[in-house]
Amino acid sequence: MAQEVLLMKGNEAIARAAILCGADAYFGYPITPQSEVLETLAELKPWETTGMVVLQAESEVAAINMVYGGAATGKMVWTSSSSPGVSLKQEGISYIAGAELPCLIVNVMRGGPGLGTIQPSQADYFQTTKGGGHGDYRLIALAPASVQEMADFVELGFKLAFKYRNPAIILSDGVIGQMMEKVVLPEQKPRRTDAEVIEQCPWAANGKAEGRKPNIITSLEMDPQKMEVRNLHLQAKYREIEENEVRYEEIQCDDAEYLIVAFGSCARIGQKAIQMARAEGIKVGLLRPITLWPFPTKAIQGYANKVKGMLSLELNAGQMIEDIRLAVNGTIPVEHFGRLGGIVPGPDEVVNALKEKLIKH
Amino acid sequence: MDKSDIIKPENLVYKKPKLMNDNPMHYCPGCSHGVVHKLIAEVIEEMGMEHKSVGVSPVGCAVFIYNYLDIDWEEAAHGRAPAVATAIKRLWPDRLVFSYQGDGDLAAIGTAETIHALNRGENITIIFINNAIYGMTGGQMAPTTLVGMKTATCPYGRDPKIQGYPLKITELAAQLEGTAYVTRQSVQTPAAIRKAKKAIRKAFENSMQGKGSNLVEIVSTCNSGWKMSPEKANKWMEDNMFPFYPLGDLKDKE
Numbered sequence: 001m002a003q004e005v006l007l008m009k010g011n012e013a014i015a016r017a018a019i020l021c022g023a024d025a026y027f028g029y030p031i032t033p034q035s036e037v038l039e040t041l042a043e044l045k046p047w048e049t050t051g052m053v054v055l056q057a058e059s060e061v062a063a064i065n066m067v068y069g070g071a072a073t074g075k076m077v078w079t080s081s082s083s084p085g086v087s088l089k090q091e092g093i094s095y096i097a098g099a100e101l102p103c104l105i106v107n108v109m110r111g112g113p114g115l116g117t118i119q120p121s122q123a124d125y126f127q128t129t130k131g132g133g134h135g136d137y138r139l140i141a142l143a144p145a146s147v148q149e150m151a152d153f154v155e156l157g158f159k160l161a162f163k164y165r166n167p168a169i170i171l172s173d174g175v176i177g178q179m180m181e182k183v184v185l186p187e188q189k190p191r192r193t194d195a196e197v198i199e200q201c202p203w204a205a206n207g208k209a210e211g212r213k214p215n216i217i218t219s220l221e222m223d224p225q226k227m228e229v230r231n232l233h234l235q236a237k238y239r240e241i242e243e244n245e246v247r248y249e250e251i252q253c254d255d256a257e258y259l260i261v262a263f264g265s266c267a268r269i270g271q272k273a274i275q276m277a278r279a280e281g282i283k284v285g286l287l288r289p290i291t292l293w294p295f296p297t298k299a300i301q302g303y304a305n306k307v308k309g310m311l312s313l314e315l316n317a318g319q320m321i322e323d324i325r326l327a328v329n330g331t332i333p334v335e336h337f338g339r340l341g342g343i344v345p346g347p348d349e350v351v352n353a354l355k356e357k358l359i360k361h
Numbered sequence: 362m363d364k365s366d367i368i369k370p371e372n373l374v375y376k377k378p379k380l381m382n383d384n385p386m387h388y389c390p391g392c393s394h395g396v397v398h399k400l401i402a403e404v405i406e407e408m409g410m411e412h413k414s415v416g417v418s419p420v421g422c423a424v425f426i427y428n429y430l431d432i433d434w435e436e437a438a439h440g441r442a443p444a445v446a447t448a449i450k451r452l453w454p455d456r457l458v459f460s461y462q463g464d465g466d467l468a469a470i471g472t473a474e475t476i477h478a479l480n481r482g483e484n485i486t487i488i489f490i491n492n493a494i495y496g497m498t499g500g501q502m503a504p505t506t507l508v509g510m511k512t513a514t515c516p517y518g519r520d521p522k523i524q525g526y527p528l529k530i531t532e533l534a535a536q537l538e539g540t541a542y543v544t545r546q547s548v549q550t551p552a553a554i555r556k557a558k559k560a561i562r563k564a565f566e567n568s569m570q571g572k573g574s575n576l577v578e579i580v581s582t583c584n585s586g587w588k589m590s591p592e593k594a595n596k597w598m599e600d601n602m603f604p605f606y607p608l609g610d611l612k613d614k615e
Contacts, residue, residue, distance in 0.1 A: 025452055053451045057444065058477035065441035065474070069417070069448030072435045077448065095438050194453070205433035206449075207413040207456050216427045218418075218436035 011036035024075035025053035027066035034108035064092030071101035074201030080106035094133030098219025102161035108177035119342020120174030125319035147181035175265035247290035256285030262313035273350035309358035378402035391591025393581035421463035440471025443478030482539030492583035500586040535611035541573035
């Protein structure tokens with residue numbers, strides 16, 4: 001049977017994909033531009049079909065702590081929000097990372113700082129990839145560039161989260177969340193039974209089964225020696241993720257003399273920009289990090305002796321550029337182009353920036 | 362009757378509940394926490410829920426409750442235990458789910474989570490230890506600190522003009538549609554302990570019967586924080602805490 005092609009918003013796709021991949025619970029709070037996620041779930045009433053719990057919490061703080069509670073029992077739980085709301089979730093995210101729990105967080109970014117704007121932005125790159133909450137921890141960060149990837153990354157995010165017992169985040173933005181595109185949704189998977197959850201997650205706190213010791217989910221350790229061991233264990237896990245889970249896409253990079261590095265909605269603008277530049281005879285390629293952490297450091301490093309310069313294209317004042325510069329380590333020029341405050345640049349602006357910042361010099 | 366007779370199982374009149382392990386407790390001598398821990402262990406055992414209970418521990422003195430009661434536990438961030446418990450119960454409806462929280466955790470930083478979980482009628486129980494002080498951090502003012510009471514952050518006594526009034530959150534909870542059973546108890550005498558145990562049992566049973574949310578406040582002492590002997594602390598509680606926090610059931614939706 002041919003797969004059904006549907007037209008929908010990124011936010012709707014992510015909600016539908018979560019039901020279809022057998023998620024157990026969603027806890028959220030309304031905020032523009034991601035409110036369609038909760039609205040879609042409320043309209044679809046998955047509690048009557050798959051049995052998925054959907055709950056509008058009293059705050060983002062409560063929602064992420066509900067995620068912490070559900071994740072600690074071994075269930076597939078997730079939440080979504082937008083930038084100011086994700087700031088509120090940071091305490092909970094740190095606890096979830098510290099207690100090594102799997103869950104999925106979605107950030108449909110809007111402009112900041114503060115209340116900022118409801119228009120698209122990518123200014124939460126630092127927050128997502130460099131910590132956000134307190135302590136040494138990492139989130140597996142996936143950056144979708146299409147409505148299809150909004151749908152696909154739900155299952156991938158959960159898969160990685162459970163594989164490493166680590167929170168995963170889909171770092172989207174107001175463009176990807178709000179735009180409508182064609183999408184093929186996954187087949188409906190049944191939710192795991194309680195018995196399957198208990199078997200697959202022997203660490204989970206869901207009632208001490210006979211014959212086993214109590215499971216205690218905590219990030220607390222009063223003895224500094226033990227707390228260091230706990231941290232070293234986390235760091236070893238992060239190195240393993242960096243080794244195995246880097247994902248990126250290369251477009252027309254083979255003969256490129258310049259490289260645009262862009263994720264999410266900016267990668268879509270970058271795609272058009274490289275076509276326009278190539279029409280003018282400028283050989284430009286696009287490298288799109290799909291995982292923002294782990295960052296495709298080696299891939300970017302590999303282009304340092306192949307291209308003359310790189311342009312970091314971001315909807316912010318220059319955040320990912322720091323990781324690109326670390327990757328090339330001063331060997332070639334790396335410049336930034338981005339617009340702020342919710343303004344989305346056109347591909348012509350990108351081509352101009354490429355010429356002015358890299359080629360003219 | 363000599364010692365060998367006394368320790369015979371048939372002569373046993375009182376014992377430690379099986380769910381309480383032998384880890385030495387970190388609580389100060391005279392603290393109410395140990396008694397309440399024991400009551401919870403007894404009730405879970407008597408209900409036969411040893412393998413189907415999940416507790417949520419707070420930030421505060423009882424943060425290590427998971428070291429003493431052998432059931433599954435989740436350690437919540439400060440004040441967030443009702444949100445954590447909400448998710449556990451929603452996802453595992455046949456589990457006995459409860460949070461154990463102090464006054465700062467529940468009635469200051471966690472007020473929103475407490476009120477909203479109770480008002481949603483989550484089928485959980487919140488055990489609320491009210492000793493009118495922050496014990497773990499060294500005796501600072503709590504939302505329930507009485508007017509005139511001295512703490513490290515109101516060393517001249519709580520002055521409502523400066524620090525505002527103590528919060529009767531249990532009275533507030535009794536007004537919420539979602540609550541089934543709201544009660545205020547204490548554990549300073551054997552009779553009080555027996556009543557408190559009955560209250561915990563009723564709350565836990567309500568939560569398993571889907572009657573709604575339950576709040577059991579235990580007016581408690583913190584003799585270290587209050588800088589009194591355990592005996593004096595009990596007397597001080599009776600003379601000063603009980604008039605402002607009167608004992609008894611505030612709501613029982615039978």
